[in-house]
Amino acid sequence: MQVLCVSQHDSPPDAGLEVSAQVSVCVYGYRQSFASTPKGHHFRHVFPDDSSVLVVHSSAGALNASVGKADTNPSLARRSVSSLTSFPFANASHAYPIADATEMVVTWVTGHHISGKPCVEYGIDDLSMKAFGHSSRFADGGHEKRHIYVHRVVVKDLKPSQTYQYHCGSDDGWSAVYHFRAKTKGSHWSPRFAVFGDMGAANAQSVPRLEQDVRRGMYDAILHVGDIAYNLHSDNGKVGDAFMRLIEPIAAYVPYQVCPGNHEHKYNFSHYDHRFSMTDSRTGSLNNHFYSFNMGPAHFVSLSTEYYYYTDFGWDQIRRQYEWLVDDLRAANSPESRAERPWIITMAHKPLYCMTDDRSCSPIDSSDAFQRRRLRKGIKMQGSGKRKYGLEALFFKYGVDIQLYGHEHNYQRLFPVYDNHVLNGSTAHPYHNPKGPVVVITGSAGCDEHHAKFRKHVPDWSAFRSTDYGYTRMTVHNKTHVSLEQVSDDQKGKIIDRFVVVKDRHL
Numbered sequence: 001m002q003v004l005c006v007s008q009h010d011s012p013p014d015a016g017l018e019v020s021a022q023v024s025v026c027v028y029g030y031r032q033s034f035a036s037t038p039k040g041h042h043f044r045h046v047f048p049d050d051s052s053v054l055v056v057h058s059s060a061g062a063l064n065a066s067v068g069k070a071d072t073n074p075s076l077a078r079r080s081v082s083s084l085t086s087f088p089f090a091n092a093s094h095a096y097p098i099a100d101a102t103e104m105v106v107t108w109v110t111g112h113h114i115s116g117k118p119c120v121e122y123g124i125d126d127l128s129m130k131a132f133g134h135s136s137r138f139a140d141g142g143h144e145k146r147h148i149y150v151h152r153v154v155v156k157d158l159k160p161s162q163t164y165q166y167h168c169g170s171d172d173g174w175s176a177v178y179h180f181r182a183k184t185k186g187s188h189w190s191p192r193f194a195v196f197g198d199m200g201a202a203n204a205q206s207v208p209r210l211e212q213d214v215r216r217g218m219y220d221a222i223l224h225v226g227d228i229a230y231n232l233h234s235d236n237g238k239v240g241d242a243f244m245r246l247i248e249p250i251a252a253y254v255p256y257q258v259c260p261g262n263h264e265h266k267y268n269f270s271h272y273d274h275r276f277s278m279t280d281s282r283t284g285s286l287n288n289h290f291y292s293f294n295m296g297p298a299h300f301v302s303l304s305t306e307y308y309y310y311t312d313f314g315w316d317q318i319r320r321q322y323e324w325l326v327d328d329l330r331a332a333n334s335p336e337s338r339a340e341r342p343w344i345i346t347m348a349h350k351p352l353y354c355m356t357d358d359r360s361c362s363p364i365d366s367s368d369a370f371q372r373r374r375l376r377k378g379i380k381m382q383g384s385g386k387r388k389y390g391l392e393a394l395f396f397k398y399g400v401d402i403q404l405y406g407h408e409h410n411y412q413r414l415f416p417v418y419d420n421h422v423l424n425g426s427t428a429h430p431y432h433n434p435k436g437p438v439v440v441i442t443g444s445a446g447c448d449e450h451h452a453k454f455r456k457h458v459p460d461w462s463a464f465r466s467t468d469y470g471y472t473r474m475t476v477h478n479k480t481h482v483s484l485e486q487v488s489d490d491q492k493g494k495i496i497d498r499f500v501v502v503k504d505r506h507l
């Protein structure tokens with residue numbers, strides 16, 4: 001193996017980073033880009049087969065890179081780090097208001113047991129502070145029965161809005177040095193997001209552009225609305241490992257918030273459960289299936305649509321999630337909460353409406369698949385009785401403003417819709433005080449299942465659609481304005497759709 005290219009170029013003017021250079025390293029199919037600070041940068045990368053290690057060191061404008069056998073450093077040979085950050089984490093003691101929590105969870109995976117407690121070393125100017133966490137082990141369900149070790153460290157008492165350097169590891173070895181920015185306090189700021197679903201380890205076309213955006217400091221969080229890696233469990237979990245490495249240049253720098261999709265269902269969602277660390281800011285519990293969090297003037301609710309489809313794993317989880325949803329939405333609608341954070345935004349995988357050309361988006365009214373009837377209207381528990389736990393009426397009752405979905409491998413913007421009726425704010429301005437929720441489906445980040453075509457019949461609620469690969473950017477500007485735009489990767493980053501939701505009343 002040899003280094004094929006190492007490049008160094010000037011920092012882009014809008015990078016928003018204190019950097020002296022942008023550095024890219026390519027080794028066969030692997031590429032790593034990073035911002036080199038005036039103090040230099042040093043990282044090691046162990047390749048997926050654990051056979052080789054790449055070492056890069058930059059200092060005072062000079063750049064050195066080398067590739068060697070990983071077994072020259074036994075500790076690195078045993079390490080395979082994919083670092084993720086997520087927030088907010090709130091411990092059960094609730095030492096301060098959840099909305100102002102300044103904590104970050106760092107999660108990584110190794111293929112072997114590590115010595116001692118997993119650790120994150122971090123700091124503003126150096127890595128002088130330490131936080132320790134816990135490790136857990138789970139067995140993949142494939143024929144190799146691989147054991148995968150997950151390490152979670154909660155970094156606490158962070159200064160709001162402050163950028164920290166960090167690396168993670170143990171006495172066995174350390175990751176590269178990354179950085180994250182602690183969450184900004186309060187509701188008077190404008191969080192920015194990249195939103196997409198259905199991104200796999202193969203044909204992940206949007207990743208380089210997302211990585212570039214992250215390096216330029218364009219986002220405060222990533223929202224991956226289900227269908228991850230294709231699949232986390234495939235090839236004895238090695239595809240999941242490869243995907244985590246793929247997104248590391250994104251997810252090690254910006255909180256990576258997820259919800260479950262159908263591609264996560266294998267072995268009762270065990271890879272999904274173990275590899276991510278989503279925390280419900282209201283209860284403080286770790287729950288990757290349903291949780292909520294606040295950012296700026298918005299309350300985000302993440303939920304599982306897959307409970308309604310994978311009932312082999314149980315029926316009661318549908319009820320438990322629904323009751324949690326009622327409690328969460330009720331709390332978000334208290335006069336104080338709605339005044340502080342008027343926007344309620346949901347993220348889930350399967351949309352309630354879609355016009356993709358397949359049976360699951362069927363327009364045939366007699367079918368349970370009719371615009372996802374079991375999600376919209378409710379499901380017959382154990383297959384009989386009245387439909388229960390429908391989401392559409394619940395979201396409408398509690399004034400959910402925007403719904404983000406994936407699953408369809410395309411982009412769709414809908415007019416405000418409820419019960420198949422368009423409820424525009426006005427003919428000229430459909431998104432000014434819309435009378436129903438605004439729905440965006442963004443499942444075209446790129447995966448090995450490629451695009452999904454549209455039905456020929458265009459429903460009244462369909463406002464814009466595209467099969468270009470890409471992703472959505474969303475900014476919650478303030479208490480009255482949210483803007484969304486669709487980036488086409490096929491068209492070299494061209495914005496192919498843009499709209500603003502304006503609301504001065506939310507119920």
Ligand SMILES: [Fe+2]
Pocket residue numbers: 227261262263349406407408
């Ligand atoms: Fe899906």
